[in-house]
Amino acid sequence: MNVELAEERILVLKDRFTLENAEQRAWAKRTDAFGAIAKIGGLIKQPKDDQFEVVYRERRLQPFWRLSTHTDYTYERKREHRLKAGPEVQSITVYGATIPATNKETPIIVTELCREEQRREWLFDGLTKAQSSGLRNYLDFETDTISSEALNDLTRSGTVVVPPQAKASFLTREVLTQSIPKIEADRILEEKIQVDQIDLFYRPVHAFRYRWQGKEAVVEFDAVTGDARAGGSTFETYVGKFIDKDFLLDAGIEAANMFLPGVNLAKIIVVKGLKMGQRA
Numbered sequence: 001m002n003v004e005l006a007e008e009r010i011l012v013l014k015d016r017f018t019l020e021n022a023e024q025r026a027w028a029k030r031t032d033a034f035g036a037i038a039k040i041g042g043l044i045k046q047p048k049d050d051q052f053e054v055v056y057r058e059r060r061l062q063p064f065w066r067l068s069t070h071t072d073y074t075y076e077r078k079r080e081h082r083l084k085a086g087p088e089v090q091s092i093t094v095y096g097a098t099i100p101a102t103n104k105e106t107p108i109i110v111t112e113l114c115r116e117e118q119r120r121e122w123l124f125d126g127l128t129k130a131q132s133s134g135l136r137n138y139l140d141f142e143t144d145t146i147s148s149e150a151l152n153d154l155t156r157s158g159t160v161v162v163p164p165q166a167k168a169s170f171l172t173r174e175v176l177t178q179s180i181p182k183i184e185a186d187r188i189l190e191e192k193i194q195v196d197q198i199d200l201f202y203r204p205v206h207a208f209r210y211r212w213q214g215k216e217a218v219v220e221f222d223a224v225t226g227d228a229r230a231g232g233s234t235f236e237t238y239v240g241k242f243i244d245k246d247f248l249l250d251a252g253i254e255a256a257n258m259f260l261p262g263v264n265l266a267k268i269i270v271v272k273g274l275k276m277g278q279r280a
Contacts, residue, residue, distance in 0.1 A: 033217035060160035061202035063126025075185035126164035148245035
């Protein structure tokens with residue numbers, strides 16, 4: 001079996017909205033962030049702007065993974081096909097072989113040459129490790145390909161870079177496991193699995209924590225889609241912390257071998273810089 005792994009990439013989605021946009025839209029959601037208490041209070045007397053205080057601002061890069069696979073299997077299998085025959089037929093001759101007819105049927109054993117090809121894509125939330133089809137919406141926006149060193153430069157400038165909870169090697173094994181087709185074969189002629197994209201995406205998020213009447217709540221603003229929502233989290237624990245390249249980008253021959261116990265390493269092809277299924 002040939003298993004080809006693409007080189008991992010880090011892609012950062014470009015901000016489409018300014019910090020000023022984020023501040024304005026988050027401020028409009030501040031009352032919602034405090035839930036029913038603020039809304040009930042608002043029925044009696046609308047809270048004044050000066051009653052809300054911004055106690056923390058955060059620009060962060062939040063991770064998700066995109067992996068895609070291409071499987072290609074060529075194999076042979078034997079099948080019995082029954083040809084209908086009239087009651088008077090005693091036998092038929094096919095390619096010089098005579099086959100008797102029984103009960104108005106003639107059984108013919110053939111060898112079928114088969115090929116199955118499939119492409120699949122997975123999107124994993126970088127924090128929960130759960131698959132999320134909604135992340136596909138981000139794939140239509142512009143990105144920059146950067147290095148882990150460039151991510152650390154962003155950390156130095158004040159951006160919070162959140163590390164993914166799922167490592168590339170773990171997710172690679174997950175998608176390989178799910179990619180192997182269930183086939184009925186007498187002889188496999190070729191079997192190839194390509195993980196042709198192992199991409200770690202980072203999307204920019206602004207978070208604002210407000211204080212009102214002794215309570216605190218968060219509003220998040222998505223700097224790609226422009227959506228603001230009450231609730232969410234802040235990630236102060238990662239402020240100033242650098243990213244470990246070996247943690248982020250660790251898919252390789254060991255990952256494939258762990259997925260395929262007993263497979264000779266010489267039969268596993270790891271291709272770095274595999275350029276398939278590219279996107280802008």
